Amino acid sequence: xxxxxxxxxxxxxxxxxxxxxGGCDFxxxxxxxxxxxxxGSGAAxxxxxxxxxxxxxxxxxxxxxxxxxxALMAASPLDRQALRAAISAGLxxxxxxxxxxxxxxxxxxxxxxxxPCHIGDYTDFYTGIHHATTVGKLFRPDNPxxxxxxxxxxxxxxxxSSIGVSGQHFKRPQGQTKAPDxxxxxxxxxxxxxxxxxLGYFIGRGNALGEPIPIQEAEQHLFGVTLFNDWSARDLQxxxxxxxxxxxxxxxxxxxxxxxxxxxxxAPFRSAAYARDAGDPQPLPYLDSxxxxxxxxxxxxxxxxxxxxQMRAAGQGSVRLTRGLSKQAAYWTAAQLVTHHTVNGCNLQxxxxxxxxxxxxxxxxxxxxxxxxxxxxxxxxTLPNGESHTFLEDGDTLTLRGYCERAGAxxxxxxxxxxxxxxxxxxxxx
Amino acid sequence: xxxxxxxxxxxxxxxxxxxxxGGCDFxxxxxxxxxxxxxGSGAAxxxxxxxxxxxxxxxxxxxxxxxxxxALMAASPLDRQALRAAISAGLxxxxxxxxxxxxxxxxxxxxxxxxPCHIGDYTDFYTGIHHATTVGKLFRPDNPxxxxxxxxxxxxxxxxSSIGVSGQHFKRPQGQTKAPDxxxxxxxxxxxxxxxxxLGYFIGRGNALGEPIPIQEAEQHLFGVTLFNDWSARDLQxxxxxxxxxxxxxxxxxxxxxxxxxxxxxAPFRSAAYARDAGDPQPLPYLDSxxxxxxxxxxxxxxxxxxxxQMRAAGQGSVRLTRGLSKQAAYWTAAQLVTHHTVNGCNLQxxxxxxxxxxxxxxxxxxxxxxxxxxxxxxxxTLPNGESHTFLEDGDTLTLRGYCERAGAxxxxxxxxxxxxxxxxxxxxx
Numbered sequence: 009x010x011x012x013x014x015x016x017x018x019x020x021x022x023x024x025x026x027x028x029x030g031g032c033d034f035x036x037x038x039x040x041x042x043x044x045x046x047x048g049s050g051a052a053x054x055x056x057x058x059x060x061x062x063x064x065x066x067x068x069x070x071x072x073x074x075x076x077x078x079a080l081m082a083a084s085p086l087d088r089q090a091l092r093a094a095i096s097a098g099l100x101x102x103x104x105x106x107x108x109x110x111x112x113x114x115x116x117x118x119x120x121x122x123x124p125c126h127i128g129d130y131t132d133f134y135t136g137i138h139h140a141t142t143v144g145k146l147f148r149p150d151n152p153x154x155x156x157x158x159x160x161x162x163x164x165x166x167x168x169s170s171i172g173v174s175g176q177h178f179k180r181p182q183g184q185t186k187a188p189d190x191x192x193x194x195x196x197x198x199x200x201x202x203x204x205x206x207l208g209y210f211i212g213r214g215n216a217l218g219e220p221i222p223i224q225e226a227e228q229h230l231f232g233v234t235l236f237n238d239w240s241a242r243d244l245q246x247x248x249x250x251x252x253x254x255x256x257x258x259x260x261x262x263x264x265x266x267x268x269x270x271x272x273x274x275a276p277f278r279s280a281a282y283a284r285d286a287g288d289p290q291p292l293p294y295l296d297s298x299x300x301x302x303x304x305x306x307x308x309x310x311x312x313x314x315x316x317x318q319m320r321a322a323g324q325g326s327v328r329l330t331r332g333l334s335k336q337a338a339y340w341t342a343a344q345l346v347t348h349h350t351v352n353g354c355n356l357q358x359x360x361x362x363x364x365x366x367x368x369x370x371x372x373x374x375x376x377x378x379x380x381x382x383x384x385x386x387x388x389x390t391l392p393n394g395e396s397h398t399f400l401e402d403g404d405t406l407t408l409r410g411y412c413e414r415a416g417a418x419x420x421x422x423x424x425x426x427x428x429x430x431x432x433x434x435x436x437x438x
Numbered sequence: 439x440x441x442x443x444x445x446x447x448x449x450x451x452x453x454x455x456x457x458x459x460g461g462c463d464f465x466x467x468x469x470x471x472x473x474x475x476x477x478g479s480g481a482a483x484x485x486x487x488x489x490x491x492x493x494x495x496x497x498x499x500x501x502x503x504x505x506x507x508x509a510l511m512a513a514s515p516l517d518r519q520a521l522r523a524a525i526s527a528g529l530x531x532x533x534x535x536x537x538x539x540x541x542x543x544x545x546x547x548x549x550x551x552x553x554p555c556h557i558g559d560y561t562d563f564y565t566g567i568h569h570a571t572t573v574g575k576l577f578r579p580d581n582p583x584x585x586x587x588x589x590x591x592x593x594x595x596x597x598x599s600s601i602g603v604s605g606q607h608f609k610r611p612q613g614q615t616k617a618p619d620x621x622x623x624x625x626x627x628x629x630x631x632x633x634x635x636x637l638g639y640f641i642g643r644g645n646a647l648g649e650p651i652p653i654q655e656a657e658q659h660l661f662g663v664t665l666f667n668d669w670s671a672r673d674l675q676x677x678x679x680x681x682x683x684x685x686x687x688x689x690x691x692x693x694x695x696x697x698x699x700x701x702x703x704x705a706p707f708r709s710a711a712y713a714r715d716a717g718d719p720q721p722l723p724y725l726d727s728x729x730x731x732x733x734x735x736x737x738x739x740x741x742x743x744x745x746x747x748q749m750r751a752a753g754q755g756s757v758r759l760t761r762g763l764s765k766q767a768a769y770w771t772a773a774q775l776v777t778h779h780t781v782n783g784c785n786l787q788x789x790x791x792x793x794x795x796x797x798x799x800x801x802x803x804x805x806x807x808x809x810x811x812x813x814x815x816x817x818x819x820t821l822p823n824g825e826s827h828t829f830l831e832d833g834d835t836l837t838l839r840g841y842c843e844r845a846g847a848x849x850x851x852x853x854x855x856x857x858x859x860x861x862x863x864x865x866x867x868x
Binding site for chain 2: 128129131132134144154156159160162163164165166167168169170172178179181182183184186192193195217218219220241244247248249250251252253254255256259260261289292293294348349351352353354355356357360430433
């Protein structure tokens with residue numbers, strides 16, 4: 009534990025100068041993992057650790073001997089902590105490794121990042137209680153939350169193949185929609201394309217089929233966290249989702265940020281104050297542990313930024329749509345999700361991704377989707393350049409940002425998760 | 439096309455004698471693909487083709503140079519047909535290969551089979567209209583079919599990691615359930631464990647993200663068909679599935695048969711008479727093609743067999759619960775599923791699995807699940823040995839079988855898909 013705590017020491021500085029600048033996402037206290045290649049090289053992916061504006065090529069340091077992120081994620085928590093301590097020590101000011109590791113540093117600007125690991129299965133949860141309530145109100149004003157919500161960590165399976173990394177461009181999805189007053193459905197590009205602001209939890213060690221992970225051990229199976237955008241076509245969703253849930257409304261693209269910020273790096277940024285009211289039912293025993301209650305949820309500041317095509321053409325940067333705190337949004341902890349997911353015997357594997365669900369705060373302007381911000385498309389958002397928006401337009405670039413701040417700790421960032429909407433494909437023969 | 443048709447010639451016989459016996463699942467007209475190793479050897483998996491009671495080790499023939507089934511599945515339809523023709527010619531009576539290939543034959547009884555390929559993503563559809571209607575009636579007597587059913591091939595994402603091969607034993611899942619008259623949910627082993635009789639469609643060549651597969655090309659992306667059992671815990675499902683669909687009720691285990699019967703082998707067993715009524719809406723243009731209408735659905739006889747622990751102890755074999763025809767059950771063709779899945783730009787990959795959904799026939803005794811056969815658990819089934827059953831009991835072995843028969847063609851089989859229910863794990867600390 010001493011070793012781990014040293015890696016958080018706010019006095020710790022790196023010989024990589026850019027890591028010591030205030031506001032930097034990747035100080036030496038962070039050390040997130042990603043996969044990279046030299047931009048445009050088409051080379052095999054390698055594992056790197058972000059430090060300041062650089063990437064440490066981890067295999068070049070001799071600390072690891074693999075390019076397989078999933079193998080790294082499968083390591084025991086002790087081995088992971090030892091690796092973190094060794095990276096931290098090597099990058100610290102005064103380290104004897106500086107000479108040897110200088111050649112293992114690459115400028116982030118020269119690299120292209122990939123989805124940080126092979127994602128075998130992806131599950132999306134629905135832990136954002138304010139999101140569930142607001143969206144529920146749009147459909148069921150009298151009874152916005154389903155009766156199961158405060159008992160069951162609601163989740164469903166998503167599509168792994170269409171998850172891309174920040175910078176992803178994807179075509180506006182087409183599909184069937186049916187207007188409430190239409191007799192029959194019609195086909196065409198989605199008119200209600202939305203984002204969803206989420207955290208992604210990556211699984212480290214897995215479990216065998218038939219062997220549930222007790223809540224007391226669940227945290228040890230979490231590797232780290234990314235930003236995650238679960239793009240959603242609301243009009244497709246409304247027509248298709250009964251009775252088996254969202255499908256084509258979601259699986260055309262999802263975007264993850266390139267850096268997995270480890271649970272070790274996030275240790276100082278936890279908060280017991282997650283979105284559970286005193287009058288709420290206690291979780292069933294299998295979802296309840298004193299240690300999980302005490303550790304609590306993640307305390308991450310989450311932001312959503314938008315740049316329209318018109319803004320880009322005018323040389324204007326992104327504008328912030330929302331800002332909120334994950335600890336106020338999530339009803340269930342990541343550990344509870346792991347335990348719930350496996351309680352029936354389902355097996356998780358290293359690299360599996362659990363989405364948090366949309367993390368909307370309690371206030372209307374903290375909403376994590378346009379569906380909420382515009383109240384189902386009824387209220388237009390006016391941007392500083394005079395444009396008005398309800399749902400996403402072709403050419404929009406939407407960027408999620410996240411970071412952790414706390415007195416006595418060095419700020420760490422989750423980086424960013426950006427995606428751009430391209431026009432729909434030409435309609436197939438109709 | 440002549441080459442392909444030769445492989446179906448009913449006069450064709452093999453020098454592997456067991457392949458020529460009437461009622462054999464694997465005559466020379468079939469030639470399904472699977473992955474095997476010597477039982478108990480722990481050796482790397484190899485690709486084989488079933489012939490009679492033997493398996494042809496395909497790499498030993500020199501026809502392929504890989505053990506990667508997914509790579510084989512990614513081949514072009516022309517290459518696949520050429521491979522099929524070469525295997526057929528080599529196994530045919532009088533072939534010059536007999537001497538060389540004799541050593542590439544292994545007895546099926548000495549082998550252990552695996553899931554036939556790496557399944558990246560698994561999607562389950564809901565094409566069984568009689569199943570959807572009967573199950574819908576249990577919940578909504580007045581309005582059993584959702585308004586979208588005859589327009590949208592309803593589907594949802596499933597869990598790939600927990601798919602096992604025939605012979606799978608799995609523990610009864612535990613989870614939350616809530617009785618209608620209970621104030622709060624409780625935790626324990628599922629009391630309403632069920633099977634679902636499905637076909638599995640395996641994807642061959644994939645498509646790039648953002649590039650839909652037109653209905654005219656969809657069939658070329660199908661590799662072949664297996665039997666598939668989507669085990670379901672109905673009590674977990676009822677409590678968890680709103681609003682995002684089934685999750686823990688399904689992902690504890692699914693079972694696939696070991697042999698992929700190719701679309702080429704199935705060519706003689708198609709039927710335009712699928713479960714679409716004259717008064718039903720025409721499919722939207724993107725789901726409609728003359729060739730698909732004419733080719734129609736698959737014409738497979740499907741059976742469900744049960745052996746209880748008591749029957750096994752008494753040396754009694756399985757009893758048949760149901761028998762039906764896929765062509766009377768499926769509302770959408772496999773090609774329509776491929777096109778619908780990709781119309782929004784979602785990318786399919788070689789080895790992806792599409793479940794058909796439960797293929798219940800129009801008559802009550804053709805139902806593909808116990809939920810239907812027992813009308814939600816109300817009607818007990820009496821077995822020949824006097825036992826009565828509603829849902830699955832610990833120790834039950836449930837086996838799906840499938841085969842194709844048609845005048846002028848040699849019968850081919852899909853083999854079998856068996857799974858056994860083990861008792862639930864000990865309850866976690868409560």
